[in-house]
Amino acid sequence: xxxxxxxxxxxxxxxxxxxxxxxxxxxxxxxxxxxxxxxxxxxxxxxxxxxxxxxxxxxxxxxxxxxxxxxxxxxxxxxxxxxxxxxxxxxxxxxxxxxxxxxxxxxxxxxxxxxxxxxxxxxxxxxxxxxxxxxxxxxxxxxxxxxxxxxxxxxxxxxxxxxxxxxxxxxxxxxxxxxxxxxxxxxxxxxxxxxxxxxxxxxxxxxxxxxxxxxxxxxxxxxxxxxxxxxxxxxxxxxxxxxxxxxxxxxxxxxxxxxxxxxxxxxxxxxxxxxxxxxxxxxxxxxxxxxxxxxxxxxxxxxxxxxxxxxxxxxxxxxxxxxxxxxxxxxxxxxxxxxxxxxxxxxxxxxxxxxxxxxxxxxxxxxxxxxxxxxxxxxxxxxxxxxxxxxxxxxxxxxxxxxxxxxxxxxxxxxxxxxxxxxxxxxxxxxxxxxxxxxxxxxxxxxxxxxxxxxxxxxxxxxxxxxxxxxxxxxxxxxxxxxxxxxxxxxxxxxxxxxxxxxxxxxxxxxxxxxxxxxxxxxxxxxxxxxxxxxxxxxxxxxxxxxxxxxxxxxxxxxxxxxxxxxxxxxxxxxxxxxxxxxxxxxxxxxxxxxxxxxxxxxxxxxxxxxxxxxxxxxxxxxxxxxxxxxxxxxxxxxxxxxxxxxxxxxxxxxxxxxxxxxxxxxxxxxxxxx
RNA sequence: GCUGCUGUAGCUCAGUGGUAGAGCGCACCCUUGGUAAGGGUGAGGUCGAGAGUUCAAUUCUCUCCAGCAGCACCA
Numbered sequence: 226x227x228x229x230x231x232x233x234x235x236x237x238x239x240x241x242x243x244x245x246x247x248x249x250x251x252x253x254x255x256x257x258x259x260x261x262x263x264x265x266x267x268x269x270x271x272x273x274x275x276x277x278x279x280x281x282x283x284x285x286x287x288x289x290x291x292x293x294x295x296x297x298x299x300x301x302x303x304x305x306x307x308x309x310x311x312x313x314x315x316x317x318x319x320x321x322x323x324x325x326x327x328x329x330x331x332x333x334x335x336x337x338x339x340x341x342x343x344x345x346x347x348x349x350x351x352x353x354x355x356x357x358x359x360x361x362x363x364x365x366x367x368x369x370x371x372x373x374x375x376x377x378x379x380x381x382x383x384x385x386x387x388x389x390x391x392x393x394x395x396x397x398x399x400x401x402x403x404x405x406x407x408x409x410x411x412x413x414x415x416x417x418x419x420x421x422x423x424x425x426x427x428x429x430x431x432x433x434x435x436x437x438x439x440x441x442x443x444x445x446x447x448x449x450x451x452x453x454x455x456x457x458x459x460x461x462x463x464x465x466x467x468x469x470x471x472x473x474x475x476x477x478x479x480x481x482x483x484x485x486x487x488x489x490x491x492x493x494x495x496x497x498x499x500x501x502x503x504x505x506x507x508x509x510x511x512x513x514x515x516x517x518x519x520x521x522x523x524x525x526x527x528x529x530x531x532x533x534x535x536x537x538x539x540x541x542x543x544x545x546x547x548x549x550x551x552x553x554x555x556x557x558x559x560x561x562x563x564x565x566x567x568x569x570x571x572x573x574x575x576x577x578x579x580x581x582x583x584x585x586x587x588x589x590x591x592x593x594x595x596x597x598x599x600x601x602x603x604x605x606x607x608x609x610x611x612x613x614x615x616x617x618x619x620x621x622x623x624x625x626x627x628x629x630x631x632x633x634x635x636x637x638x639x640x641x642x643x644x645x646x647x648x649x650x651x652x653x654x655x656x657x658x659x660x661x662x663x664x665x666x667x668x669x670x671x672x673x674x675x676x677x678x679x680x681x682x683x684x685x686x687x688x689x690x691x692x693x694x695x696x697x698x699x700x701x702x703x704x705x706x707x708x709x710x711x712x713x714x715x716x717x718x719x720x721x722x723x724x725x726x727x728x729x730x731x732x733x734x735x736x737x738x739x740x741x742x743x744x745x746x747x748x749x750x751x752x753x754x755x756x757x758x759x760x761x762x763x764x765x766x767x768x769x770x771x772x773x774x775x776x777x778x779x780x781x782x783x784x785x786x787x788x789x790x791x792x793x794x795x796x797x798x799x800x801x802x803x804x805x806x807x808x809x810x811x812x813x814x815x816x817x818x819x820x821x822x823x824x825x826x827x828x829x830x831x832x833x834x835x836x837x838x839x840x841x842x843x844x845x846x847x848x849x850x851x852x853x854x855x856x857x858x859x860x861x862x863x864x865x866x867x868x869x870x871x872x873x874x875x876x877x878x879x880x881x882x883x884x885x886x887x888x889x890x891x892x893x894x895x896x897x898x899x900x
Numbered sequence: 901g902c903u904g905c906u907g908u909a910g911c912u913c914a915g916u917g918g919u920a921g922a923g924c925g926c927a928c929c930c931u932u933g934g935u936a937a938g939g940g941u942g943a944g945g946u947c948g949a950g951a952g953u954u955c956a957a958u959u960c961u962c963u964c965c966a967g968c969a970g971c972a973c974c975a
C-alpha cells in the first residue's frame with residue numbers, strides 16, 4: 226500500500242515522496258533555503274497550503290516571494306485574517322464575516338459588539354498594534370476539514386450568526402475547511418494560507434480607512450463596518466505604495482486643474498466640464514495635433530447629429546442594451562403655460578405629454594457614421610473609407626463613478642470608423658497600430674497592447690470569433706509588437722459583446738496604467754443597420770467596421786497628461802508658454818515690445834508688468850508651471866536682451882530677444898511638426 | 901447605483917443654538933525692488949438646498965443635491 230508518490234517539479238524532474246507527504250516536505254527535501262522561502266504551493270495548478278498532504282501523484286510548483294503576484298495575494302489574505310483576529314482579541318463579541326484581498330491590500334467586514342459603537346478611524350492604531358503582536362507571535366496556521374454541522378454549531382455557540390448563516394449555505398460539493406491561528410483563534414476559510422503569521426512582515430501593512438458595508442452587499446441586511454488596509458511583502462514595498470499615493474495626490478488633475486485655472490466642474494452640470502481659456506488651449510492644441518495625424522493617415526473628418534430619433538437607437542441595438550445610460554429628450558416645444566414653475570425660480574419639472582416623441586442624445590458616434598457610409602452606393606474600389614469625428618457624446622454614468630475629467634457624462638472622442646472589406650482588416654488594424662504608436666511616442670508614453678477576447682455573453686458564432694480574434698493577433702504580429710516589450714497579453718472574457726478589442730494601456734510617470742486607445746472589428750452593426758458595398762462580383766457585401774480611438778476622450782486624456790506631467794506640460798501644450806516679467810517699470814515699454822514679437826512668432830505669451838518684486842513674480846510663475854520666464858530690467862531694455870529662466874533649470878540664459886524668440890519657436894513646435 | 905465621510909469667503913480651512921473667523925488670493929495706497937512671498941489699508945459670506953424642532957438654526961433632526969474614498973458599472 227505504501228507506494229511512493231511521484232511529484233513532478235517545474236524543471237521536469239520527478240521526486241518520489243512517501244504517502245502523506247506535503248509540499249513543505251518536498252521543499253525541505255530540496256533544500257533548507259527553499260523550505261524557508263516557500264510560502265505556498267501550486268499543486269496540479271491549484272494554490273494550496275504547504276502543509277496540506279498530497280492525495281496522489283501531483284505536479285508541484287513552490288511559491289516563494291519571488292512569485293510576487295501569488296505571494297502578495299496570499300499575504301493580503303493572511304493580513305485580512307490577522308485583522309479579524311486582532312479586532313476580536315481587542316473587542317470580544319465582535320462578529321466577523323468576510324475578508325478578502327484587494328488590488329493593493331485587504332479588508333474585513335466586521336460588526337462591533339453591542340457594547341460599543343461601530344469601529345472608526347480612531348480605532349485603527351490599536352488594531353494595527355494588535356496585528357503586529359499576532360504576526361510577531363508567529364502563530365502557525367493550520368487547516369482542518371470540518372463537517373457542516375460542526376461548523377454551524379461552533380459558529381452559533383460563539384455568537385457568530387453571520388458565519389453560521391454562511392456555513393449553512395456553502396456549496397455541497399466543497400470541502401469545508403477552517404484555519405487555526407495557533408490554538409486560540411480560527412476562521413472558516415477556503416485557503417490557502419501561509420504556514421504561520423510570522424511569514425508576514427509586521428511593518429508591511431497599514432490600515433487605511435473604515436467604510437460601511439451591508440452583509441452580503443444588500444441594504445436590507447445588517448450594517449457592518451469594513452476595515453480597509455494596504456498590505457505588502459516588505460516595508461520597502463509598503464513605503465513605495467504610500468509614496469505613490471502621496472505623489473498621486475500631488476498630481477491630482479482636479480487639484481492642478483484648479484490651481485492652473487484649466488477647468489472647473491459644478492453641480493448644475495455635474496459630470497460635464499467647464500473648460501477655462503487655459504484648459505481649452507491644451508484641448509485645441511491636442512485637437513489640431515490629432516487632425517494632422519488623422520488627415521495624414523487617410524481619414525476624412527465628418528460631423529454628425531447630437532440628437533437622433535430613438536428609433537435609430539433601437540435599430541442599432543443601443544436603446545435595448547444601454548437605454549438607462551442614455552439621455553432622452555422629448556421632441557416637443559414646451560408651451561408657456563406648461564412650463565409653469567419651471568420658468569420661475571422653484572425649479573419644478575416641465576410637463577411632458579404622455580405621447581411625446583423621444584429623441585436621444587448620442588452616447589457614441591458609430592450608428593451615425595454607418596448612416597453616412599450608407600448614403601449613395603459604395604464600390605469596393607472606394608474602400609477602405611475612414612470616417613473620423615471629434616464626436617461629443619453623453620452617457621448617463623452611475624453617479625458614484627464620476628471622477629474629475631477621468632469619468633464624465635459629456636466627453637469628446639477622437640473617434641473614427643474604418644469601413645473595409647474582409648481582406649483589408651488585418652492591414653487596417655496594423656496601420657492603426659502604427660498610428661497609435663507614433664502618437665503615444667510623441668507624448669513620451671510607454672504602453673502595453675492587450676487583446677480582450679470573447680466574453681460569455683456575445684453575438685456571433687464561435688467561428689466568427691475565432692476569425693476576428695486571429696485577425697487582431699495577426700495585425701499585432703505584423704506590427705512586430707506581439708512580444709514582451711509591448712506588454713503583449715490576451716485577456717479572456719473581456720472583449721465587447723460584438724467583437725474582440727485591442728487595447729492600449731499607457732504607463733504614466735509614477736507607474737500607473739491607463740487604458741486609452743482601442744480598436745475593435747465589428748461585423749454586427751453593419752448587419753443591423755444594413756450597410757453594404759458593391760464588390761468586384763457586382764453583388765452586395767457587408768463591410769467590416771473598425772471602431773477605433775487613440776486619445777479615447779479628450780477630457781480623460783488631458784486628465785492623464787496633467788497627472789503624468791504633474792502639471793508641467795510639454796511646452797507645445799502649455800497654456801502659457803512664456804511670461805515676460807519686468808523688474809522695474811522702466812522696462813515696461815521693452816516688455817510690451819517683446820510680447821508683441823513673441824505673439825507674432827506664434828508663442829502663447831503673457832506679460833507681467835505688475836508692481837511686484839522680481840522674486841515674487843518668479844515664485845508665482847514657477848508655481849503656475851510656466852515653462853519659460855523672460856525677465857527684463859533696465860539693463861535688458863537698453864541692450865535688447867532678456868534673462869531667460871526655464872522651469873526646472875537652475876541656470877538662466879542672458880540672450881538677445883531675437884535669440885530667445887528663435888529658441889522658443891523651436892520649443893513650442895509640436896512633436897509631429899519637428900524636422 | 902450601494903456604503904462611509906464631507907459641504908462655512910475665489911482657494912485651503914477654523915468655529916458657534918443668539919445670523920461668523922484666519923491664511924492665501926483680490927482692490928487701493930506706499931514701495932521701482934535683479935531671480936521662489938516687501939509693507940499698509942480695505943472689500944468680500946442667505947454657512948449646499950428644502951423641511952422640521954426651537955423664542956431663536958450655519959450649528960440639532962429628516963429629506964434631497966453635489967463632492968471625496970471604496971465597491972459595482974464603463975457600449
